[in-house]
Amino acid sequence: MNFDGEDLSHKALADRLPPGETHVFRECDLTEADLWGASLAGATFESCVLEQTxxxxxxxxxxxxxxxxGMRVRFNDADLIDVTFTDVDLSSAQFGGALLTDASFTGCRMIGASLTxxxxxxxxxxxxxxxxANLGGCSLRGEVVEGVRFDDADLSGCDFTEATLSDCRLRGTRLLGAKFAKADLRGADLGEPDDAKLRAFAGAIINQAQANAILAARGITVL
Incomplete structure (x- = not known):
């Protein structure tokens, strides 16, 4: 079933979407639309307004x-296996309880999103x-994470074991209980190297400049 440029805002849509069909939404307004429990496997959402959907x-x-x-999209307890988000505004989106195995987010604005x-x-x-954003307890184990801003995000308990962080920022990031064993952080901006961060970075790989900055912050000069 195809929806092109339709105003579907504030509508209950689940009963209009029979299972077993592939649904396509192009440039639709889904502001506060009710898709609770809807059968949307393989669906396409192209340039749609998703304000509080x-x-x-x-x-x-x-x-x-x-x-x-749009702001505050709710994906709580949804099945999102292999879903792809590209250039989507997911600010303050809620993913609590969602199944995110092999989901991918590319070029997305996820300020204040909650994936914990x-x-x-x-x-x-x-x-x-x-x-x-809040990613508390999430796993990015072994992933290549490129060009991501984690400024002031909560990554407590996250698993970055053997991950590679390239062109990423970790300024003001909360890392209590995070795991970075064998993670390659040489291409990341680590922000202020406080004691909490250093505990989280135990076992990680950093470069010489990063090591010098950590020592300098503690009054130690490397010649």
Whole structure:
């Protein structure tokens, strides 16, 4: 079923979407639309307005989101296996309880988004802004994370074991209990090297300039 340029705001849509079909939404207004529990596996959302759209408990496995977006989209407890988000505004989006195995976020604006409490074996994120986001307990183990801003984000308990962080920023980031064993941080901006960060970075790989900055902050000069 195709929806092109339709105003679907504030509508209950789940009953209009029969299971077993692939649904396509192009440039639709889904502001506060109710898609709770909807069958949307493999669906496409192209440049849609998603202001406070309710996708809670929806089946979005393999869905594709490109462009568009909006504040406070709710994906709580949804199935998001293999879903792709590209250039989507997901500011303050809620993913608590969502199954995010092999989901990918590329070029997304995710300021203040909450992924803590999400489920699955891990997801991918690149070229995205996660300032003030909450990823507490999430796994990015072994992933290549490129061009991501984690400024003032909460990464407490996150697993970055053997991950590579390239062109990423970790300024003001909360890292209590995070794991960075064998993670390659040589291409990351580590921000202020306080004691809490250094404990989290135990076992990580850093470069000489980063090491010098850490020592300099403690009054030690390397000649």
């Amino acid at each position: 309710d996708f809670r408990k929806a089946d979005l496995d393999g869905a594709v989101f490109g462009g568009g977006g 409490g999400s489920r699955g074996t891990g997801f991918k994120v690149s070229r995205s802004n996660l300032t003030l």
